[in-house]
Amino acid sequence: MFLGGALFAQGPAVDENALRAHLAFLADDVLEGRGTGQRGGELAVRYLETQLQVMGLQPANGASYRQTVRLAGIRLDAAGSAVRFESASGVLSPELGTDLVLGAAAAESAVAVDAPLVFVGHGITAQDGSRDDYKGLDVRGKVLVMLVGDRHEGPPMPLCCEPENLYGRWTYKFEEARRRGAAGALLVHTTASAGYGWPVVRNGWVQERFQREGAGHPGAVQGWITEGLAARLFARSGLDFKALAMGADSLAFRPVPLSIRAKGQLASTVRRLEQWNVAGLLPGTDADLRKELVIYSAHWDHFGKGADGAIYAGAVDNGTGCAAVLALAQALAHRPLKRSVMFFFPCAEEQGLLGASAYVAAPLWPLDRTVLNVNLESLNVVGPTRDIGLLGSKEPRLRALCEQAAAAAGLVITPAKADPAGLCFRSDHFPFMKAGVPALSPGFSLDGGWDYLGDKAAAQAKAADFLNHYHRPTDRYDPAWNLAGLLQQVRFALELGRLAGTVPNAR
Numbered sequence: 001m002f003l004g005g006a007l008f009a010q011g012p013a014v015d016e017n018a019l020r021a022h023l024a025f026l027a028d029d030v031l032e033g034r035g036t037g038q039r040g041g042e043l044a045v046r047y048l049e050t051q052l053q054v055m056g057l058q059p060a061n062g063a064s065y066r067q068t069v070r071l072a073g074i075r076l077d078a079a080g081s082a083v084r085f086e087s088a089s090g091v092l093s094p095e096l097g098t099d100l101v102l103g104a105a106a107a108e109s110a111v112a113v114d115a116p117l118v119f120v121g122h123g124i125t126a127q128d129g130s131r132d133d134y135k136g137l138d139v140r141g142k143v144l145v146m147l148v149g150d151r152h153e154g155p156p157m158p159l160c161c162e163p164e165n166l167y168g169r170w171t172y173k174f175e176e177a178r179r180r181g182a183a184g185a186l187l188v189h190t191t192a193s194a195g196y197g198w199p200v201v202r203n204g205w206v207q208e209r210f211q212r213e214g215a216g217h218p219g220a221v222q223g224w225i226t227e228g229l230a231a232r233l234f235a236r237s238g239l240d241f242k243a244l245a246m247g248a249d250s251l252a253f254r255p256v257p258l259s260i261r262a263k264g265q266l267a268s269t270v271r272r273l274e275q276w277n278v279a280g281l282l283p284g285t286d287a288d289l290r291k292e293l294v295i296y297s298a299h300w301d302h303f304g305k306g307a308d309g310a311i312y313a314g315a316v317d318n319g320t321g322c323a324a325v326l327a328l329a330q331a332l333a334h335r336p337l338k339r340s341v342m343f344f345f346p347c348a349e350e351q352g353l354l355g356a357s358a359y360v361a362a363p364l365w366p367l368d369r370t371v372l373n374v375n376l377e378s379l380n381v382v383g384p385t386r387d388i389g390l391l392g393s394k395e396p397r398l399r400a401l402c403e404q405a406a407a408a409a410g411l412v413i414t415p416a417k418a419d420p421a422g423l424c425f426r427s428d429h430f431p432f433m434k435a436g437v438p439a440l441s442p443g444f445s446l447d448g449g450w451d452y453l454g455d456k457a458a459a460q461a462k463a464a465d466f467l468n469h470y471h472r473p474t475d476r477y478d479p480a481w482n483l484a485g486l487l488q489q490v491r492f493a494l495e496l497g498r499l500a501g502t503v504p505n506a507r
């Protein structure tokens with residue numbers, strides 16, 4: 001603590017007024033929710049690059065603060081799309097949006113489906129051979145029905161950020177279905193396994209969806225179905241969904257064919273577009289260490305303006321992170337570190353970490369000389385805490401720096417928790433981590449389960465209430481927000497970056 005105080009006495013300060021002003025602007029309706037492929041997103045990009053320029057930071061991509069990311073946008077044309085389920089006992093025609101959401105799995109304007117369903121449990125084939133839910137089944141030409149998560153009621157989850165947790169992620173399941181050449185993949189939604197309610201799924205799929213150009217699964221359909229629809233589909237095949245779902249925890253699980261076919265077609269409007277990561281550089285002061293880099297990141301995008309005109313302002317997600325990285329840039333701009341620092345605003349995080357993934361595929365600085373990524377995402381707007389949670393890399397050396405930074409910021413690190421919703425894989429530190437760069441999202445927590453100062457129960461209730469606004473138009477900036485907790489998180493990030501930017505061997 002004493003050492004921390006000393007560090008702060010000499011260290012740069014974080015300007016709360018500036019941070020609040022950035023947050024209020026980025027979450028303002030004038031930016032229309034910073035949507036991918038929307039004008040509001042372009043305004044956000046223009047704002048961020050202007051701020052970096054005003055602070056005297058160098059463009060990170062030659063003469064430009066932007067890195068182009070090529071995407072394909074796919075919007076389902078609901079009027080021209082329908083899927084029904086046919087079995088010996090008749091035809092089931094569920095309602096799009098209410099019972100299921102569907103989309104083309106690649107950037108194709110027309111996709112037809114006529115394929116039998118097969119239940120593949122959690123749809124996991126572990127690389128280490130410890131688990132294979134497919135048991136060698138040839139799933140080409142079949143539509144897979146899969147559970148979200150990696151267990152129904154099995155043994156307790158491993159702690160967050162363990163590699164085996166990745167198999168619970170829905171993105172992994174779609175990738176595995178693609179790898180195996182399935183005709184489609186349908187995930188069964190439950191709030192417990194997904195970590196969010198059906199409206200979040202529906203909102204995400206009725207809008208235009210994006211993928212990196214050239215990605216996707218040509219000829220296939222993807223989607224989610226409600227647990228209720230799953231129960232009806234299984235019942236039509238004479239099967240009990242609940243019992244089979246329970247049985248899917250077992251390593252002995254074998255795929256179960258349903259005597260039911262999905263038939264129909266999806267029509268989509270497809271467009272190709274460019275989006276931009278924004279990045280500014282602060283060169284390091286040490287002749288050798290300046291060749292190494294610390295990256296602060298925060299995704300600038302949110303869901304923009306919905307089809308119904310509603311603005312998804314994305315104040316917490318992720319106006320807070322962007323404002324924090326701008327405040328960090330301001331704090332460090334005239335006090336460079338020994339190592340170089342990049343202030344990085346990836347695009348299209350909400351679409352599946354597309355901007356950060358594009359960056360690690362074509363980095364603006366060698367990844368093997370990037371010592372740390374500190375990613376700021378959905379920060380605390382409730383009030384000050386005693387602790388700070390960490391998602392991401394667990395290298396002992398990095399964790400030791402985190403302990404030091406937390407002490408300097410007057411915080412203790414929350415012990416790692418189980419991560420049933422896979423938060424560790426849903427934020428932009430993850431593509432860096434996957435590419436071998438030590439990477440963390442400090443402070444990010446959807447459950448808000450921190451140890452708040454003052455009236456802890458009231459603060460936790462407030463934090464939990466954020467779930468009611470998560471990915472909805474009501475995630476709006478409130479000038480009454482107490483940013484003391486957010487400032488603690490920024491101070492932690494500042495201190496961690498200062499340590500990683502200064503100590504002799506940072507990785």
Ligand SMILES: [Zn+2]
Pocket residue numbers: 317350471
């Ligand atoms: Zn989000």
